[in-house]
Amino acid sequence: MKSIKIVFIGGGNVAYHLAPALYSKGYDVLQIYSRTIESAELLAAKVKARATCSMSEITNDADLYIVSLRDDAMLALVEDIARGKEDTLIVHTSGSIPMSTWKGKSSRYGVAYPMQTFSKQKALDFSTIPFFLEANNEADLKLLENIFGSLSDKVYRADSDLRKKLHLSAVFACNFANHMYTIAADLLQKYDIPFDVLLALIDETTAKVHTVEPSKAQTGPAIRGDKVVMNRHLEMLSDMPEAQEIYREISNSIQNIKYKES
Amino acid sequence: MKSIKIVFIGGGNVAYHLAPALYSKGYDVLQIYSRTIESAELLAAKVKARATCSMSEITNDADLYIVSLRDDAMLALVEDIARGKEDTLIVHTSGSIPMSTWKGKSSRYGVAYPMQTFSKQKALDFSTIPFFLEANNEADLKLLENIFGSLSDKVYRADSDLRKKLHLSAVFACNFANHMYTIAADLLQKYDIPFDVLLALIDETTAKVHTVEPSKAQTGPAIRGDKVVMNRHLEMLSDMPEAQEIYREISNSIQNIKYKES
Numbered sequence: 001m002k003s004i005k006i007v008f009i010g011g012g013n014v015a016y017h018l019a020p021a022l023y024s025k026g027y028d029v030l031q032i033y034s035r036t037i038e039s040a041e042l043l044a045a046k047v048k049a050r051a052t053c054s055m056s057e058i059t060n061d062a063d064l065y066i067v068s069l070r071d072d073a074m075l076a077l078v079e080d081i082a083r084g085k086e087d088t089l090i091v092h093t094s095g096s097i098p099m100s101t102w103k104g105k106s107s108r109y110g111v112a113y114p115m116q117t118f119s120k121q122k123a124l125d126f127s128t129i130p131f132f133l134e135a136n137n138e139a140d141l142k143l144l145e146n147i148f149g150s151l152s153d154k155v156y157r158a159d160s161d162l163r164k165k166l167h168l169s170a171v172f173a174c175n176f177a178n179h180m181y182t183i184a185a186d187l188l189q190k191y192d193i194p195f196d197v198l199l200a201l202i203d204e205t206t207a208k209v210h211t212v213e214p215s216k217a218q219t220g221p222a223i224r225g226d227k228v229v230m231n232r233h234l235e236m237l238s239d240m241p242e243a244q245e246i247y248r249e250i251s252n253s254i255q256n257i258k259y260k261e262s
Numbered sequence: 263m264k265s266i267k268i269v270f271i272g273g274g275n276v277a278y279h280l281a282p283a284l285y286s287k288g289y290d291v292l293q294i295y296s297r298t299i300e301s302a303e304l305l306a307a308k309v310k311a312r313a314t315c316s317m318s319e320i321t322n323d324a325d326l327y328i329v330s331l332r333d334d335a336m337l338a339l340v341e342d343i344a345r346g347k348e349d350t351l352i353v354h355t356s357g358s359i360p361m362s363t364w365k366g367k368s369s370r371y372g373v374a375y376p377m378q379t380f381s382k383q384k385a386l387d388f389s390t391i392p393f394f395l396e397a398n399n400e401a402d403l404k405l406l407e408n409i410f411g412s413l414s415d416k417v418y419r420a421d422s423d424l425r426k427k428l429h430l431s432a433v434f435a436c437n438f439a440n441h442m443y444t445i446a447a448d449l450l451q452k453y454d455i456p457f458d459v460l461l462a463l464i465d466e467t468t469a470k471v472h473t474v475e476p477s478k479a480q481t482g483p484a485i486r487g488d489k490v491v492m493n494r495h496l497e498m499l500s501d502m503p504e505a506q507e508i509y510r511e512i513s514n515s516i517q518n519i520k521y522k523e524s
Contacts, residue, residue: 071491096491180434180439185431185477206464207384214444214457237430243515
């Protein structure tokens with residue numbers, strides 16, 4: 001199993017963590033393709049692979065191609081990627097692109113979607129990251145379960161429709177929650193207060209949803225229907241119209257959920 | 263110091279955690295007032311105090327009155343609360359009500375704002391909760407520092423203007439981030455997927471902002487400017503117009519911050 005040779009197509013945040021993780025489990029990473037040679041080389045050096053920024057230089061000698069590109073970049077390159085690898089397993093890591101994208105381009109294809117937020121600056125423990133796997137044949141699905149099961153205890157089968165739904169919910173739970181932190185950080189910066197003061201609160205908000213349903217864990221002026229506070233906050237945001245509009249929308253939505261559940 | 267006698271006015275989430283915490287440090291809790299006798303009794307039993315739901319029955323014998331009511335309820339009761347306690351220290355725990363609310367009603371007053379999210383279902387470690395304190399005289403401010411310093415290692419002085427700003431940023435970082443979890447949970451429930459699948463992602467999103475600025479930690483379709491994915495997501499939300507509008511607003515805001523910073 002460990003003699004499987006892998007090529008990564010993409011040098012972004014997912015590949016940046018996934019390639020070294022698989023390399024550390026004994027998988028052989030042959031090559032890293034990235035749009036810029038700098039980012040290909042940076043990652044290739046970590047996994048003793050060759051670097052390239054030219055699609056035509058991608059080797060056909062691997063057993064598995066893992067595509068971690070932006071969705072629009074990948075969709076534009078599907079035919080180029082599959083060329084010469086028609087009988088080799090190709091998988092992408094995107095949560096939102098259907099597996100059927102590869103149909104007719106390759107005979108063996110699948111998806112390995114790690115539901116996690118990857119940033120280059122922050123190391124990750126792969127053992128708790130859920131991987132959602134799909135393949136167009138059972139043998140390759142088993143192969144993917146073996147490979148990604150060597151990294152994570154949480155390997156599930158999920159078709160493209162289910163994965164799309166998981167991805168949408170992840171955008172709210174991760175990307176949009178993080179944007180709330182960004183607005184809070186912008187406010188604190190404007191007021192010259194260090195962001196650190198919020199960390200205990202942020203940690204507790206997160207810890208709570210491990211044991212309490214998020215809608216039942218809600219606190220603050222909107223769920224209390226405290227118009228005095230909400231109006232004062234909207235006034236304080238008068239010079240930040242975008243944050244003000246987000247404040248209004250989310251507060252309304254919190255109050256609507258309250259009425260729905262009571 | 264420990265012989266200080268405290269009355270709690272309010273039996274909501276903050277009092278529900280704060281009264282037992284102070285009781286466990288040896289403070290004497292005389293009485294709990296709450297709007298309903300049931301909630302007053304529930305909390306009073308935990309701290310061996312008397313319960314009342316009548317403002318006129320609140321004793322004048324305490325050394326400290328801690329007011330933890332909804333902002334609008336408190337503002338309506340300021341005169342009633344202060345009556346007969348004009349020379350006793352009264353503090354409120356709300357982040358958004360100015361200390362000056364007590365001016366002319368009492369001679370000794372202040373604020374003790376714990377920046378945390380309190381839910382009855384979830385126990386809390388007070389030692390990491392920041393308390394922001396204010397009083398109208400130095401002796402009482404020192405007294406508050408002693409009392410709340412017995413619970414927490416993070417006791418700061420903050421005037422009403424600073425506290426108002428902290429509170430607004432906390433609404434984004436806590437209440438609004440939690441609402442993103444609520445929408446994610448609603449989506450997963452609609453799709454019949456357990457909420458648990460998101461916990462590793464939520465934990466990592468939170469862990470990341472301990473070491474990376476939130477705006478630099480942002481991932482997902484909006485920061486990548488991935489219109490294909492965003493449009494598909496908006497389509498998937500067509501039967502949830504409120505969540506769809508929130509998706510649009512926040513995605514725009516993420517993209518605007520991207521342009522601002524690049």
